[in-house]
Amino acid sequence: MPRGFRKLAPLIAQAAEDKKGEDILLFDVHKQSSLTDYLLLVSVLSPAHLHAVEDEISKIMDSAGVEVLHRDGSDSDLWLVLDYGGVMVHLMHPDAREFYAIEKLYHDAPRKQWQAEPASPPRARSRSR
Numbered sequence: 475m476p477r478g479f480r481k482l483a484p485l486i487a488q489a490a491e492d493k494k495g496e497d498i499l500l501f502d503v504h505k506q507s508s509l510t511d512y513l514l515l516v517s518v519l520s521p522a523h524l525h526a527v528e529d530e531i532s533k534i535m536d537s538a539g540v541e542v543l544h545r546d547g548s549d550s551d552l553w554l555v556l557d558y559g560g561v562m563v564h565l566m567h568p569d570a571r572e573f574y575a576i577e578k579l580y581h582d583a584p585r586k587q588w589q590a591e592p593a594s595p596p597r598a599r600s601r602s603r
Contacts, residue, residue, distance in 0.1 A: 554566075
């Protein structure tokens, strides 16, 4: 996929979690959408929270040399869309997210694992005598 969005999408999902974004879902929508390859949905609890998550995502994308192509929702405290071409990010207040139910539009799209697999606890060694 162009510009490494396969690797960038999980990184920006992690960035959203690092800023306490909630109910984070990452969908691989390249078969369902002609606009983007990945769709990231993040719930944010306040306008300040929305901007903190946006800033963190922007840092990741800037460091990767990827500029936002379109930013929509600047006048809204409930919803912001960041279009990076290969990944589209929706930062939404839970009320807006429930009302618009975007994840239902992509219910058949595969969810992409973005969190590191939890480490297994070390197995105890059996001692033979």
